[in-house]
Amino acid sequence: MDRFAELQLFVQVAETGSLSRAADALDLSNAAASRHLHALEERLGARLVERNTRRLYLTDTGLEFLGRARNLLAELQDAEDAVNARTLKPTGTLRISASLSFSMHHIAPLLRAYTERYPQVSVHVETANRYLDIIDNNIDVAIRTREFEPDSNITVRRLAGTRRLLTASPRYLAKHGRPQTPEDLARNHQLLIYTYANNPYELRFTRDGVETTVQVKGLVESNDGQVLRAAALDGLGILILPTYIVYEDMVAGRLVPMLDEWDLPRLTVNLAYPSRKHLSAKVRTFIDFMAEHFVMLNYERKWTGHFGEN
Numbered sequence: 001m002d003r004f005a006e007l008q009l010f011v012q013v014a015e016t017g018s019l020s021r022a023a024d025a026l027d028l029s030n031a032a033a034s035r036h037l038h039a040l041e042e043r044l045g046a047r048l049v050e051r052n053t054r055r056l057y058l059t060d061t062g063l064e065f066l067g068r069a070r071n072l073l074a075e076l077q078d079a080e081d082a083v084n085a086r087t088l089k090p091t092g093t094l095r096i097s098a099s100l101s102f103s104m105h106h107i108a109p110l111l112r113a114y115t116e117r118y119p120q121v122s123v124h125v126e127t128a129n130r131y132l133d134i135i136d137n138n139i140d141v142a143i144r145t146r147e148f149e150p151d152s153n154i155t156v157r158r159l160a161g162t163r164r165l166l167t168a169s170p171r172y173l174a175k176h177g178r179p180q181t182p183e184d185l186a187r188n189h190q191l192l193i194y195t196y197a198n199n200p201y202e203l204r205f206t207r208d209g210v211e212t213t214v215q216v217k218g219l220v221e222s223n224d225g226q227v228l229r230a231a232a233l234d235g236l237g238i239l240i241l242p243t244y245i246v247y248e249d250m251v252a253g254r255l256v257p258m259l260d261e262w263d264l265p266r267l268t269v270n271l272a273y274p275s276r277k278h279l280s281a282k283v284r285t286f287i288d289f290m291a292e293h294f295v296m297l298n299y300e301r302k303w304t305g306h307f308g309e310n
Helices: 002-016 019-025 030-044 060-087 100-117 170-176 182-188 225-233 243-252 281-296 299-304
Strands: 049-051 056-058 092-098 121-127 141-144 154-162 164-168 191-194 202-207 210-215 220-222 238-242 256-258 267-274
Touching: 002 019, 002 030, 002 060, 019 030, 056 060, 092 100, 092 281, 100 121, 100 141, 100 225, 100 243, 100 281, 141 281, 154 243, 154 281, 154 299, 164 170, 164 243, 170 256, 182 202, 182 210, 191 225, 220 225, 225 238, 225 243, 238 243, 243 299, 267 281
Parallel strands: 092 121, 092 141, 191 220, 191 238
Antiparallel strands: 049 056, 141 267, 154 267, 164 238, 164 256, 202 210
C-alpha cells in the first residue's frame, strides 16, 4: 500500500506541479505527502523532484520514471475497471473535455439525466477550444471534430456529421441584405470568424460538383464560438459555425441560414478516449449514453441536411 501511495503521490505532483495540490487531491496532509515522496526517492536512490523558491519540477530521472509510474497505475486501473465493467456499477470521477460551445449545448443539458442514472459518478467538464492531450491531462472522454487522432493509443467513435453554415440575425439582414453568391461575402458583408477553424480566412464552397474559394477577413474574430454567436445575435455580422451550435437558434428564428445550397467542408463529431483492453464502467456508460442521445434526437439528419429539410 505504501508503494502504491508513493506512486500516486508522485504522479499527482508531476501533474499538478505542486506538493500541496497533490496532497489535497489525495486527501493527505502536506507532511504525509512529503514523507511519501521522500520514501520513494530513498527507495529508488534517485532524486525525482527538484524544488526552488518559485516552482517544483521533475529531474530527468523523474521524467523517465513518470512514464513508468503512469503505466503501472494504468494497469492497476485497468484491472479494477474490468471488475467494474462486469459488475456494471460505474463509480469515480469522469473527466470530459470539449469546446465551450459543445459543452454548453450538448453536455451540460445531459448532466442531470446521466448523474441520476449513475449517481456514483461525479463529472468534471474541462472546456477547451484547443485539443488537450488526452493522456497527459488525464481525460477520460474528449469530444473532437476530426476524423482521426495522431496518437494510436486513442480510440475514436463517431457520433454524427455536421455541416458548417453561414447564418445571420434578421436585424443584420434587414440592414445589409442577403449575400447572393459566395463572392458577395468578401465584397459586401461583415463576417464573424472563428480563428481555430481550419483555414479560417479561406471559405471553400461546393455546389453540384462546382467548387469556389473565397478569401475573407473578419469584422470580429475570436477563438470561442460563443463570443461570435453573441455578436451574430446582436446583428453584427454573418456567422460561420457548425450546425450543432446554431441549430436551435435557426429553429427559433434568431439566426437565418444563407447560401444554404452551397456546402462548406463538413465536420464529424467524435468521442475520443484512451484505448484500453477494459473500458471503465464510467467511460463505457457515458459513451453509450451520448450515442443513445444522438440517435434519439436524430442529430445526424438535423445537422447534415439543408435547413428546409429539417
